[in-house]
Every structure is written in structure tokens, then in C-alpha cells.
Amino acid sequence: MKPLVAAGTAGAASLALVAGLWLAVSGSDGSPSADAASLPTGPVVNTSLGLPTPTGDPELPGIRGLAPASGTVGRLAGPFDDRFVTRGVTFDGRALHGSLTVTSDVSEILALQVLAGFYDADGRFVGQARWDFRPPEEGHEEGHPDESVDFVVEVPAKLRGRAAAASYGVTNLVNE
Amino acid sequence: MHPRMRTAALAALALVGATSSTLVATPHASANADDGIKNVIYLLGDGMGRTQVSAARQRYHGADGELSMEKLGTTGQVATYAVQKNSGQPGAADFSPNYVTDSSSAATAWASGVKTYNNANGIDAKATITPTLMELAHAAGLATGNVSTAEITDATPAGQMSHTLQRACQGPNYVEASCQLPEVTGGSPLATDDLRVTPIADQIATNQTADVILGGGLSRFDAANKATLEGNGYTVLSDPGTQTVANKTQLAAVPADAGKVFALFSKGNMTIEKYKRENPGEPEAQEPTVADMTTKAIEVLKAKSDASGKGFYLQVEGALIDKRSHANDAAQTLEETKAFDDAVKVAYDFAKQDGHTLVIVTADHECAGFNIIEKGSFTNAEAAAPPANNDGKNTSNPSRPSSGAKDAVRSHDFINDGGAGQTDVKNFAPATFGTVDQGPNYTSLDGTANGALWLTYLSGNHTGADVPIFSYGAGSELLDGEIDNTDLFDIVGSALGVRPTIPLPADPTVTVTATPAPGKVATALGITGPTLVKPLVTVTYRITASKVPNGGKVVIKDNGKVVKTVLVSAGRASAALRLARGTHRLAASYAGSSKTLPSSTPTLTVVARR
Structure with a gap:
């Protein structure tokens, strides 16, 4: 069963920014239901949340200034x-x-x-x-x-x- | 059938009958009809298999008692299997199952209606994002809540609020090894701004999928998350910037009209009830129970729902059942199951009073092969050798020369005896417990041979057994048999009005089709059976045939074509049908005789799908 199709996200290895999902509702035979129009069609998930893009794995504060003694x-x-x-x-x-x-x-x-x-x-x-x-x-x-x-x-x-x-x-x- | 459910079922049937379409996408207003469902409270006991439920019942309510979840009225079971990475969905040529699921795959199944691989979260097994029920509900204007005693970024709550290649991508930071999974993204890592490698904490803090967020896991969030949450209108009780957790007093003070609440009560998973009970002076004792959180979540969501005129969707997870089962900690498995059941009672009491709420209680998977053995017996793990007969063809001729006897090295004292049995890591003896059947001081029997409840574990990991499902309210009729965990997506979505409406089963009330004529007796037929079935799986439909004589022929038609003829015996008949994928309109009819009038049933609409 794969009732919801997210246009623009299928095959989403390279995701472009999608403002929202177009929801097509499948009937029991897999064809779109005639009633799909009455279901939510607004944004559901976005492929980007506008957050700062990570540039790498996290650092820990103080790592550069710790200065442990030799051998410790x-x-x-x-x-x-x-x-x-x-x-x-x-x-x-x-x-x-x-x-x-x-x-x-x-x-x-x-x-x-x-x-x-x-x-x-x-x-x-x-x-x-x-x-x-x-x-x-x-x-x-x-x-x-x-x-x-x-x-x-x-x-x-x-x-x-x-x-x-x-x-x-x-x-x-x-x-x- | 519970009387209230029968009423609701009839109302829903009338609604369906007025449309002539099986999958009727009713606007949400239709789902809010007087006898309809507005709200769904979906409660998960993580790792809570059938034995966890039975043992908790026996311990706290006795053999003849009931947990709250067992009082809901409708009981079924759920298949939980997952799939391998890059697998297709069931029925596809590249479908590749994995019989034992983890929590993230299971959560994705009910939240998004797809099978996925263990470790995936809100995506299918080929890494395609799958919208969740909570996202759909939020988009439709329903109030939404997500409660867990685990970290709120953990698999079960995250399955509704985020989409990641790996469940371990929880935050507070992006970590390549925890977030990327090239083997499902074409061999290459995704760009680091891709949603699927965005830490779950960041997704939760940003996307507003849940209005009420209560649980543990403050360490996953940072100061930026707090600013985002507050900017989105949340009342933030716990401060990720200073890592200051919220407490139950603060939670209780949250006004019903708060609208949006974010409160995490521990840095990691929340604390087991036993520790809180035995250490009332410790900070952990100030954490609310899962019942406390459920109470507040319902209060806030109800107020928001009343204000908007729309319903609400609340998910509640009792996560520590699984955590303690992994540890083979039977005592806390039982106590956490009871704590979860207290939350079920909160939801059940609300639903009974509200009249527009479907309550579903189930699990994502069983954990650790929990078993109740007879007092005085022992398991194979305790035995010097397994039972002798392993040849099912000839049980009088054992294929092993001797039977299994208990091995004193592998089993000596009960593992919850507080002494040698507990400290010996190679001791496989059961944990024993007193039960309320043994009197008011039953806990004094724990860890002794006099405890009536003897419990064992198979492993420290999940198992592939089906899990129970209990439900109350209109729509629960769809949950009284064997379902797949992905079916919950459509069933819950239907109840919320965010997925096509699934018709409820026809009521067995018979239909009289003719007025009695002189010399002839009026007859009446009814047909009942599941309305949501798997394709080509044999399902039995029951016919009630009032006044039809023994041997009377009842014809079953599917979409107008005769598919079966059955004979009536003692006013009843049954028809075993294997329905192909699609929509079926079943009706039974009796042609009458020289002494009886003909009759027929209303149409029973059945959907057969994976």
C-alpha cells in the first residue's frame, strides 16, 4: 500500500525545495479516488526547514584550549x-x-x-x-x-x- | 459489540449508504457528525506483547481481573514485520521482508502506511519521504499531540514528526555516521540540508507538527531550538539552552488554553516509576507519569479542538516497557505496563465522557520473548538439555535418549531474589511475583517460590510475534481481527477525516423485505463480517436467517454476481470468501418458499487491500 504520492519527492535523492505536498489519494484499486479533492492538500512536509546547513560533525567546546600535559x-x-x-x-x-x-x-x-x-x-x-x-x-x-x-x-x-x-x-x- | 459502538456503526453505515462509494472521502465536517469520531487517542506500549499485558493483569488485577486496556471492548492483533533496505512494498517484485521490526520501522508503518527498514523514520525503504498522519492532521487543522516517556526524538514519537534515514540522527547536532546512509541513497551521502539527514530535534522544533510535545530527551535540543519553538508560539517549560528540565508541578499549571506546549522532563529517557516511588526526594521524582502527561495533553488539545471546531489526534507512548524488557527486568516491565495502563484509563475515561473519541491501544512489537511459565516448572534455558522428543512424526520413539532436567548451574535461585540469583549473570531462573489473587501482601512473595506468577525471557531483543490491539469508539470495528500495522494508517486517518473514509461493518440487524401474507411467514436476513480484508485471504461472513427453514438456500452476491450459495441451519449460515483486491459489495438473499417469504440483506461493502 502506498496511498500517498508526494510529487517532487519521489526519487528524492536530490531533493529540491518543495513548498508542500500534492496529495493524491489512491482508491482500493490503486487509482486516484474521486474524493481526493476533499482531503488536505496543504503543506505537510518540506524538504528543507531553512535551518543552517551543517558543515561537518560537531565540535566540543574547549577542545582547542584544553592543553593537557604531555602524556596525559x-x-x-x-x-x-x-x-x-x-x-x-x-x-x-x-x-x-x-x-x-x-x-x-x-x-x-x-x-x-x-x-x-x-x-x-x-x-x-x-x-x-x-x-x-x-x-x-x-x-x-x-x-x-x-x-x-x-x-x-x-x-x-x-x-x-x-x-x-x-x-x-x-x-x-x-x-x- | 459494545452498545455505543453499535450505534455509531449504524450511523456510519447510513452515511456510507447515502454515498454509494466505498472509499468516501468525506470532508472533516462529516466525521464530526453527532455520532461520529472527532478525536483519536493512539496509545503505544513499546515492546508490549500479549504476555506483557497478561502478566500485568495477573499481577495487579488477578486472573479474573482486567487492565483498563482490556476493558475497551474490541480486541484484535497486529502483524508487525518490517522490510529490508531498498525493499519494495508488499506485493512488489522487489519486496524483501524482515520478520522482526524495530520501533522506527513500526512507527513509520502506522504513521505513514508503508513498510520500511529497521532504523528508518518517516521514509519508505527506498528513502522516499512519506507524510505522516500527524502531519496530515496538523495540515487539516486538527490539534495534535505527541507524548512519550522516551526521548521525544526516539523512534515512536519521531515517526510522526520527522523523516530521517536513520533513527539515530536525533541531535542536537548533525553527525554523518548517524544521519547518512548511502546504501539507500544511491551510494552517495545526501546534502546536509536535506530533510532526511536533518537531526530529529531540529525537525520537531521547527515543523510544528505537534502542538503538545511532552516527554524526555532535553539533551537532544539546544538554545536555537528553544528560540524557534517560542517563535512558533509554544509555551516552553524546559530550557534546552541551560538544560533545565521541566517538572510535574509546572506541567499541572499549564492552562488548558495554552495551545502549544513543549515540555521535556528529563535529559534522556524518563525515569521508571519504581525509582521515583523509592526516591521521592530525588529530582527524578518530580517527573510526571505518563498518565499525568496524557491528562494534560488531552486537556490542552480538547480546548484547542473546541476553539477550532475540529478534532484532535494524540499519540502516547509508554516507552519504558520496552526499555526494561531489553534488560529482562520483569519487575519493571510489569510496573511500567501498569503505568502505561493508567494512561489508557485516562484516555478511556475521556472517550466515554466525550463520545466522539476513538481510543486505540497497541504496541509496535513484542520485546524479549516474555513468557509466563507454570509455577514450579522451568525453561529450556535452565535445562541441561531440551525436552527429549524433537521428532514430531513418532513421539513414542524419542530421538534423544534423555529428557531435559534442570541444570543447577544454569538455574539456582530466582533472578529477582535480591541475592545470588540476581547477581549470577549465568543464572537463567525465572523471576517470580506474587499477585493480588494471593492477598493484600502479595508483593512480599516476589522473588520466592510462593509467588504465583513465574516469568521468563527468551532474549534481550525484539521478537516477531503479533501484538495485541484494543480499541473503543466508532471505528474500533475495523480493529477486531488480524490487521497489518500499515492498515492503522488508513483506519486512524479515516477516523480523523484525513484519509478516505472506511465504512464500518454492517450491523447484524435483519431486514424484513415483505409484509407477511396469509399462509406465509416473513423471513429476514443479516450479514456480518470484516469490511477491511487482505486480498485472497479466506474470510468468513456470517448470515443470520430468521424464520428461514433448515436447508433453505441463501445466495451470496458480490457486486451483483452470485459467488456462493449456502444452506441455513438453525437460523444461521456462513460463507467463506476469498476476495480479490478491490471493492466488494456483498449481499445475501433468500428466495422464499411455499411457506416463507423472500428476504435480503443490505449491502455490506468490503475493501480488500494489502
Whole structure:
């Protein structure tokens, strides 16, 4: 059943701004009903809401000015810090390693992004990298839901040898 | 049939009879007729399968009791399957089902009438945007509300108010990995201003689809969202900029004529009732219950509806049933089901008083394979081996040499005993509970062998079982059998007047077609059965044949052509029909005899569709 046809949105891989949807009501045989005219035809959804266009993944405040001491790992505040704990977060010059346990939910993790900042020996910010959790392809893991995940944020190749300290924070977390 | 529903059904039948068209797109004013439906309150117990309902009934109302949802009068069941990414719709050559749905696919099914893949939200499986019922209702001028104990950006509420490739694209920011899904958009990511990769929080704050927005998830919103909401006329009780949540006192103070309200009571999902009850001094205890939110939502929507002369559409989700089922937390599964049922009572009480409200209570899917086992028994997960007979052809010759006995390692103490049974992660023993049948101190039996209610889980994930559906009010007649979750789009849309009207079933009241003549007895026929069926699925229609003698022939015609002849026995007959896709006008007639007069039924209009 596909009773509503959104003109201008079908095949909407490249969506143009559409002021509203023209709603064609299908009868039981799939043909348009003669009564369609009496149903709502005004705007229902727009393909753009006029919001600022994102230019990339989110930053975390303070990442550039944190200046952790060489060999240490600093922590960045994020919007979901009341939903998880981290353990064993270390930085070995090549990557940031750690484990994160969600404390607010026990259902599957759908999305999780860790943002890491990297700093030179003088505490100057030199760059950043991200790690995204990838849920299982079919959407459900076998076995009991596991809210703990290990993460690794590798130092970008161009920063190798310069990164002496790191910081990290969680920019996104969604549970099923 | 409930008496009030019968009255409403007759009124609707008369309306249909006056039009001669099956899918009658009545203007909304017609749906507001004296005996018609103006409002729909659609309540979802997330993850609430049949066992969750039965167990909550037994726990809190006893074996002979009823939950409020079970008092609604009409009961059916809903198939919930999803489809794979890029699948066509059922019947299409590229249709590819997925038997176990998630909440977003299920929400899209009832909100937009299409099957989609797990993780999709307000789009079909090929990423085409599909308008939702709440959008249609809003566009038609109805008041709209969306209530959830989850984050308001979570799958169920989001399914009515947003369109995203991934349900995880919730906000407050665009995150490529959570928002894009190139495998359904031709291999390339979409432009970042495309609606389908716009964070759900931004969509909700901007599109005004719901007038009343109550729930959790303040962390998904930011200061810009607050400004947008206030600019659109919302009373904003919670401040996304400072992440200050609202509370139940503030909610109670919202005036009925507020019009538009945005109030989130927690940063994430709302808090389970048990924690609030046991920690009255904690901030979480100031969160309203789902019943509190439903009460206020109805109050505000009713006032707005009265002012506009149009109806309202309210969706309410009891989300924590699913959250606790994932955790195999039977105690909270039961308590959250009860809390949800309290919200159902609010809606039901309103509908009984209002007389123009259809109440629907259902679920998106079952969660975790919840089961009630007999007291003293055990499950396969507790056994050293499954039962011996796995050869259905010859049960006297077991294909395994021994039967399953309980394994003391896999099962020792009840998992809700507060001790060893609870802490051993490899313990598969059931959770046990007392019930009201066991006396006023029944909760003291929880976690003991004396509890009458023994509960187990199959897994920590969703299952593919059909879910129950309960309903009250005119239109509930369409929900008393097996339906697909996508059918709810048309059924609810019909009740709201934003989709073509689906005629209600004919009343079984017989039609007398002739005045008694000397020596002949008047007869009368009636025909009843579902008016919304799946194509080529056998459905039984029942014939009442007053005064027709045993063996009397009743002819069934479909669109004027004879399709079946059945014989009357004890004043009744039945006809099993397989109807092709399309509209069917069924009528039964009796030709009479030397002793009886002929009679026929009114036309019963039936729609057969996927």
C-alpha cells in the first residue's frame, strides 16, 4: 500500500525545495479516488526547514584550549555525559584507547561518536580525529545487550610524532 | 459489540449508504457528525506483547481481573514485520521482508502506511519521504499531540514528526555516521540540508507538527531550538539552552488554553516509576507519569479542538516497557505496563465522557520473548538439555535418549531474589511475583517460590510475534481481527477525516423485505463480517436467517454476481470468501418458499487491500 504520492519527492535523492505536498489519494484499486479533492492538500512536509546547513560533525567546546600535559589525557564535556562512564582511557602517541559503558540504558547502542583532540608537547592543539561506533548490520546483536564498548581514536597520519597528549569527549550517543 | 459502538456503526453505515462509494472521502465536517469520531487517542506500549499485558493483569488485577486496556471492548492483533533496505512494498517484485521490526520501522508503518527498514523514520525503504498522519492532521487543522516517556526524538514519537534515514540522527547536532546512509541513497551521502539527514530535534522544533510535545530527551535540543519553538508560539517549560528540565508541578499549571506546549522532563529517557516511588526526594521524582502527561495533553488539545471546531489526534507512548524488557527486568516491565495502563484509563475515561473519541491501544512489537511459565516448572534455558522428543512424526520413539532436567548451574535461585540469583549473570531462573489473587501482601512473595506468577525471557531483543490491539469508539470495528500495522494508517486517518473514509461493518440487524401474507411467514436476513480484508485471504461472513427453514438456500452476491450459495441451519449460515483486491459489495438473499417469504440483506461493502 502506498496511498500517498508526494510529487517532487519521489526519487528524492536530490531533493529540491518543495513548498508542500500534492496529495493524491489512491482508491482500493490503486487509482486516484474521486474524493481526493476533499482531503488536505496543504503543506505537510518540506524538504528543507531553512535551518543552517551543517558543515561537518560537531565540535566540543574547549577542545582547542584544553592543553593537557604531555602524556596525559584530558576530558571534554559533551551533551550526553550523564549517560555513560569511561574506563581505562590512555594515550600512547599513536591512538587514544578506552572503554565506555552506557549507564542510562541497557538496550543496543545505535550511535556513539568519540571525538579526540591531540596536542603537542607544549600543549598546543594540533588536530583531532573521531571514532564512530558501527552497529551490527541487521540491527540486533546476538546475545544479551551489551552496553560496553571499546573505542580507539587513531592519531591521523599527518600528526604522528607530534601528538604528545590527547583529550576526548562524546559528541553523540543514541540507544535503541 | 459494545452498545455505543453499535450505534455509531449504524450511523456510519447510513452515511456510507447515502454515498454509494466505498472509499468516501468525506470532508472533516462529516466525521464530526453527532455520532461520529472527532478525536483519536493512539496509545503505544513499546515492546508490549500479549504476555506483557497478561502478566500485568495477573499481577495487579488477578486472573479474573482486567487492565483498563482490556476493558475497551474490541480486541484484535497486529502483524508487525518490517522490510529490508531498498525493499519494495508488499506485493512488489522487489519486496524483501524482515520478520522482526524495530520501533522506527513500526512507527513509520502506522504513521505513514508503508513498510520500511529497521532504523528508518518517516521514509519508505527506498528513502522516499512519506507524510505522516500527524502531519496530515496538523495540515487539516486538527490539534495534535505527541507524548512519550522516551526521548521525544526516539523512534515512536519521531515517526510522526520527522523523516530521517536513520533513527539515530536525533541531535542536537548533525553527525554523518548517524544521519547518512548511502546504501539507500544511491551510494552517495545526501546534502546536509536535506530533510532526511536533518537531526530529529531540529525537525520537531521547527515543523510544528505537534502542538503538545511532552516527554524526555532535553539533551537532544539546544538554545536555537528553544528560540524557534517560542517563535512558533509554544509555551516552553524546559530550557534546552541551560538544560533545565521541566517538572510535574509546572506541567499541572499549564492552562488548558495554552495551545502549544513543549515540555521535556528529563535529559534522556524518563525515569521508571519504581525509582521515583523509592526516591521521592530525588529530582527524578518530580517527573510526571505518563498518565499525568496524557491528562494534560488531552486537556490542552480538547480546548484547542473546541476553539477550532475540529478534532484532535494524540499519540502516547509508554516507552519504558520496552526499555526494561531489553534488560529482562520483569519487575519493571510489569510496573511500567501498569503505568502505561493508567494512561489508557485516562484516555478511556475521556472517550466515554466525550463520545466522539476513538481510543486505540497497541504496541509496535513484542520485546524479549516474555513468557509466563507454570509455577514450579522451568525453561529450556535452565535445562541441561531440551525436552527429549524433537521428532514430531513418532513421539513414542524419542530421538534423544534423555529428557531435559534442570541444570543447577544454569538455574539456582530466582533472578529477582535480591541475592545470588540476581547477581549470577549465568543464572537463567525465572523471576517470580506474587499477585493480588494471593492477598493484600502479595508483593512480599516476589522473588520466592510462593509467588504465583513465574516469568521468563527468551532474549534481550525484539521478537516477531503479533501484538495485541484494543480499541473503543466508532471505528474500533475495523480493529477486531488480524490487521497489518500499515492498515492503522488508513483506519486512524479515516477516523480523523484525513484519509478516505472506511465504512464500518454492517450491523447484524435483519431486514424484513415483505409484509407477511396469509399462509406465509416473513423471513429476514443479516450479514456480518470484516469490511477491511487482505486480498485472497479466506474470510468468513456470517448470515443470520430468521424464520428461514433448515436447508433453505441463501445466495451470496458480490457486486451483483452470485459467488456462493449456502444452506441455513438453525437460523444461521456462513460463507467463506476469498476476495480479490478491490471493492466488494456483498449481499445475501433468500428466495422464499411455499411457506416463507423472500428476504435480503443490505449491502455490506468490503475493501480488500494489502
